[in-house]
Structures are given as structure tokens and as C-alpha cells.
Amino acid sequence: MPKTRRMVTILGIGTILIVALLFLTYHFVIGPKGLSTSLPTLSAATQGENKACVECHQKDNPGIVQQYHDSKHSGRGVQCLDCHRPVTGQETLAKEHYKVSLISAPTPKNCAQCHEKVVNEFEASNHAAKSWYSVEGAKNFTPEELAKNHLLDAKGQPINGGNANPVFNLIGKDASAQSCEVCHAIGQKNRDGSFGDCTKCHLRHTFEVAQARKPETCGQCHLGPDHPHIEIYNESAHGAYYQANKESYKMDAPSGTLTVKDFPAPTCATCHMSAFGSVKGTHNVGERLKWSLQPEIAKVRENGDKNRETLNAICLNCHTSSFIKDNQAKAEMNINLTNQNVMKGKAIVDDLRNTGLLGTKPLSDPLDFVYFELWHHEGRRARYGAVMGAADYVNWHGIYEQNKALVELQAKADELKAKH
Numbered sequence: 001m002p003k004t005r006r007m008v009t010i011l012g013i014g015t016i017l018i019v020a021l022l023f024l025t026y027h028f029v030i031g032p033k034g035l036s037t038s039l040p041t042l043s044a045a046t047q048g049e050n051k052a053c054v055e056c057h058q059k060d061n062p063g064i065v066q067q068y069h070d071s072k073h074s075g076r077g078v079q080c081l082d083c084h085r086p087v088t089g090q091e092t093l094a095k096e097h098y099k100v101s102l103i104s105a106p107t108p109k110n111c112a113q114c115h116e117k118v119v120n121e122f123e124a125s126n127h128a129a130k131s132w133y134s135v136e137g138a139k140n141f142t143p144e145e146l147a148k149n150h151l152l153d154a155k156g157q158p159i160n161g162g163n164a165n166p167v168f169n170l171i172g173k174d175a176s177a178q179s180c181e182v183c184h185a186i187g188q189k190n191r192d193g194s195f196g197d198c199t200k201c202h203l204r205h206t207f208e209v210a211q212a213r214k215p216e217t218c219g220q221c222h223l224g225p226d227h228p229h230i231e232i233y234n235e236s237a238h239g240a241y242y243q244a245n246k247e248s249y250k251m252d253a254p255s256g257t258l259t260v261k262d263f264p265a266p267t268c269a270t271c272h273m274s275a276f277g278s279v280k281g282t283h284n285v286g287e288r289l290k291w292s293l294q295p296e297i298a299k300v301r302e303n304g305d306k307n308r309e310t311l312n313a314i315c316l317n318c319h320t321s322s323f324i325k326d327n328q329a330k331a332e333m334n335i336n337l338t339n340q341n342v343m344k345g346k347a348i349v350d351d352l353r354n355t356g357l358l359g360t361k362p363l364s365d366p367l368d369f370v371y372f373e374l375w376h377h378e379g380r381r382a383r384y385g386a387v388m389g390a391a392d393y394v395n396w397h398g399i400y401e402q403n404k405a406l407v408e409l410q411a412k413a414d415e416l417k418a419k420h
Contacts, residue, residue, distance in 0.1 A: 049100050050079040067205035083110050089192045107190040111198050121283035122196055129195040131187030135180050138162030140189055149195075166362035166372075183221035210251035215242065218268040225377045227294070228397075232381075232390040233268065241265035255281060260317050276314050288314075291335060293383040296375045297342060298335050331386040334394055338382045341402040342375040348409045357416045367412055374405040 058065045068074050073083075084102040086094040087110060093103045103110075112119040122128055129141075129149035138146060138158040146152050153159050168176050181188075186200040200221075201212045211217055219230030233239040242249070242265055250262040256275045263270050272288060275281030279288075286292070288311040290304035301307060308328070315324050349371045352358040358365055363372065382398025385391070 050081055052098070053080040064205050067203070071206045071208065073207060078114075082113070087113065089194075093191055107192055107194045108196045108198060109190075109192050109194045118283045119198075121287075122198075123194075125284040126187075126286055127196070128187040129189070131184050132189055132195065133159075133187075135165055135168055135176065135184045137164040139164065145189075145193075170363050186221070208252070209255060213251050213267060213269040213274065215239070215267045222268075225373075226380055227384065228381060228393065229268070229384060229388070232384050232388045232393050235392060236389040238265045238267075238389070242267060265318070266314070271311060271314060277317055279310060279313050291332075291383075291387070293335070293387070294380060296346075296379075297339050298379075298383055327389070328387075334386040334399070335383050337399060338375075338379045338402065341399070341406060342379050344406055345371050345374045345402075345409055348406075348413050352413055352416060355417075357413075357420060367409060370405050370409055370412075374402055374409075378402045378405065 054065055054068075068080075081100070081102065083106045084104070086101060086103050089109060090103055090107075094101045095104070108119045108122065129145065130151065133141065133149070133151055137160065138151070139162075141151065141158075146158055151159055165180070168180060171179070183200075185197050187196050189195055198207075201217055202208065203211055215230060215233055219233075222229035223231060234243065245264065248264065249267070253262040258270075258274055258276045263274075263276070270276055272285045273282055282288075286301065286307075288307050290300060290308040290311075292299050292301050312321075312324055349358065349367060352367070353360065358367060363369060378398050378401040381393045382395075382402065385393025385398055
């Protein structure tokens, strides 16, 4: 082989090898999939129908397009129709839009195309169907959905008789639509049979993990008289540290890598969801909790002790085992105290009702409201304050108010009995 021809061949092979090396480096290390070894399965660039989506909405709704361009979805080649194209079960949701079949509001079924494990964890949580059931009851649920989501009692009947929440009936549909249902829509039933709305925590079109990790996001719904989690968190040592040092938190650190260097004190997500140290991540927000604190009478969850062990593995990053056990033991004593106060109040109300001195319609008598707030507001506040370290909520917004309500209930009961 002539010398020139040999050199051209060598240069050609060398160029191919360099290009291949650059491609592999981009794909496995730098590129949109990072260290992943799987090839992209979704559309790789804004083209065809997707290009038309971007060009049109850039004019009409530039905010949507900007959010999309700022997202990791965009960087990884996920395009408009990857989320908006109807999947199985969404035939009735699909609409023709410029000769393209699409759905306007994707549901967890669409997210599950890429995030199946996350969607399954979410569906098992109280954030999903149970959240929606607590507003409107068994309305629109099928028997199969009630059974699948553990919404049947020991007799096989819908829990709470399948009735809507008394507050829902009290304030009416219109008020509920702009209050209760706004937050509880995180578990709404969709027309494709799925439950939930991922965009409640991950803003639609950006879907950034950093937003979901910030306490302020949880505080959109977890606030107020009956479940003031954000207020309690802000009062706690954890919240005070976060408020003073939030700029040092690495909210967008890659999932599965978080340590105390990224989150020097916990946020809501650290305890409830994030993969942290040796603990795996989950979208089932109750999976690390021993107690269910929101019912009339607080109770230990199924697998409660195991759940607590998981949570303690996170606590141990900053606290000693003896410190954790001591605080949890104190919290449990106050949880039991709230239960005892609720049972005292319930005994007073039941006695009046059984003797015909109190009507049977929910929230129809001033005493009904006193008892309702005794457990729904004051009981919860004391319990949440106890487990999250907020002294003011244990006493002044909790136990103190419960005792005040018991005195009022008993006085009113004595007054009613004296009249009859």
C-alpha cells in the first residue's frame, strides 16, 4: 500500500475512533442521561408535531414554553407529545388539536410511562385516593377502587358510611371547590381511572425536584388550624435552622446522593420522601411513620415499628439513639393524652345524643363544633407539635385548648340535662 494511502487510512480510522469516543463520553457521562446506560426511548429533539407545539405556544403562552425549556425534561429530550399523547384508558380524554390527538392535562398514567415506580408509591400513599375520599366520600368510587385503596371497613362497607366530609356538606360545593378540593386534588380521581395530580408538588412543565424538596411547597396545603405542619416546622429547631441557612441547601442535588452536606438539617422531604444516606427514596409519604395522627383517635400504622426504624436511620445522621428514643417516648405520652381527651369529649357528646338531648345531624349544634375542634384541630395540633418539636403547638394550641373544650362541653351538657 502506498505510503500516502496508508496515512489516509490511518487518519480515517483515527477520526472514527475519536468521534466514537466523544459520542460515548457525551452519552454516558455528560449527556442528558448522565451516567445512565440506557438509550433515550423518547423523541430526541423538538421536531415535527412537537416543533409546531413549541412555535405556537411560544407566541400564545410563552411562560409554558419557558418553563419547559428550563426543565430537565427538555434537557433529556422529552417532548410535548411524550406527555400529552393519550395512553391506554384515556380515549375519552383525547381531543383533536390541529389534527393531533392529545390530552390537555396529563395524569399519573402519563407520568408512569417513565416514572412507574414513583407513581406506584404515590398511589399507595394517603396523598392519592384516600385524600380525595376524605372530601367527597365514596361518591364516584367503584367497589374495586374502594377495595384496592383500603377504603372499606371491617364489614366490607365504605369507611365512614361512604359519606362526604361534614365540612364539605356544611360549606357547600362552590366553597369546597376553591378550598378543600384545591389541596385534596392531589388525590383526585381522573377520568382515566387514575388518582392524583403530580403537578401539585412538581410545577407543571418544570417538574423540578428542588421545588418539591422545599418546605414552602408542602406548606401550600399543610397549614392552618387543623394541620399546621408548616407553622410547626418553622417553630421547630429544624425549621429555624432552615430559615437561617436555606441558601446553603442543595435543593437540586441528584436523587439518591443526598447527605448532611446537601441538607444540614431536614426539610419535610428529607424525613418523608427523599433518599438520604442509606435510606431509599419513596413517594409514599407515610412509609416512614409509626403513627397515623390525623384520625379522631390517633393509632399506630400497619408496620409502624418498621416505619419508625427507617425514619430513625435518617435521624441518626445528626442525633444519638438515646436522644431520638427519649423524644419519641415523650411524644407518644402526649399522643396518648390527646386520645384520652378526645375520648372524654366523645363520651359527653354520645351521652347527650343517646338521651335525645342532641340531634343526629352532623355539625348542627354548637356542641358539635366544640367536640369537632377538640379532635380535628386541637388534638391534631398537639400530636403534630409533639412529633415535630413545636412546644407552642403541644400546649397552647393543643392540650390547653382540649382541656378548655372539655370544661365547656361538660358545662353545656350539665345545663342541657338540668333543663330536661
